């Protein structure tokens with residue numbers, strides 16, 4: 169679609185790049201460097217309402233492809249996998265194959281406890297049953313297209329190809345005291361946040377529960393095979409020899425890879441259950457060590473609260489004021505800052521879990537001292553923690569991370585409001601660690 173520069177004061181057509189699916193400008197103009205309501209010249213923030221028609225929707229209509237579930241092209245549903253099913257469903261599926269139902273539990277132990285889908289590694293199953301069971305219930309859903317490592321092998325990023333050709337990413341990060349896996353919940357994303365590489369490409373499709381779980385099982389297998397070194401003791405005295413290191417296990421999951429998890433609610437919830445149910449039903453990871461990160465889909469946050477799980481909710485706020493957030497997180501036009509925060513406080517009230525507020529610090533866009541004060545005043549007194557993420561610039565973007573002094577001042581002001589804050593460690597930058605960047609570079 170040709171960009172119509174006239175709709176955006178201060179920008180020429182060449183400066184506007186549209187998200188192919190949603191019509192959202194990928195490079196909005198810098199936000200006004202002043203408090204909302206203050207007078208003064210300067211470019212207007214771009215809004216979805218002023219975006220030209222996209223996908224047949226009238227200008228002004230808010231397009232949330234991840235929510236409406238419309239995909240770019242028809243895609244084949246991935247084949248059924250035991251990780252899609254609760255144990256009762258697995259027993260029924262095994263019985264359909266003419267096998268005793270208890271084989272469901274044996275197969276599940278292999279997949280969730282030993283991280284294998286290989287029939288020849290299942291010696292407790294009769295020889296003639298192994299192949300048909302594995303073929304029917306453990307199809308290989310993801311193929312590693314590229315694997316990259318950094319930080320001495322303790323950060324591993326995998327670019328996966330699904331059976332229908334979509335690309336998704338997962339990252340494993342081993343620390344002295346934990347192993348965190350960052351997983352994708354969708355191929356692409358429909359939320360169109362302009363600073364995010366995944367947001368630029370639009371949504372391809374939702375991942376199935378098993379496609380999400382398979383990313384974690386693959387990481388668990390890597391650890392079990394002692395492929396990921398233990399970083400403990402690195403600085404002092406060096407690492408113990410590989411043979412004496414503990415292999416480690418996946419302890420934490422963050423839904424911070426590609427996609428908006430709450431726009432793929434049922435499959436993500438299924439994945440949370442599979443990841444956290446004890447073996448053989450699932451992998452036995454603690455619910456408290458699972459974080460679901462969202463742009464702020466308010467009804468889905470309320471639904472998640474009602475599940476009475478102990479998972480942590482992360483909210484990608486990125487701006488404390490609607491004027492700027494409308495641009496940085498376009499779904500804000502549907503659910504504004506106050507509604508999103510109310511839903512978050514209600515989630516914290518129901519679950520007792522501290523809310524994590526994600527805030528990518530972007531130089532001269534959202535890192536002003538007054539925005540830190542506004543954010544601090546909105547959050548103060550709540551069960552909350554702020555995670556500041558230095559922006560990882562996407563290729564071709566004019567935006568970059570904040571100056572160190574501005575970042576320090578932002579932290580200081582939040583702390584002055586009594587709001588706990590950390591600056592996220594930025595592992596994996598040299599391997600396109602930021603959301604969607606590896607898939608973008610492989611396209």
Ligand code: SAH
Pocket residue numbers: 359361363364365423424425426427428429461462463482483484526527528557558559560561562602603
């Ligand atoms: N859709 C979910 C998960 C997305 S990725 C969500 O928005 O929460 C996890 C976090 O990384 C989000 O807070 C997202 O806004 C942030 N992010 C995406 N691209 C980034 C970039 N280039 N630099 C820094 N943070 C980024």
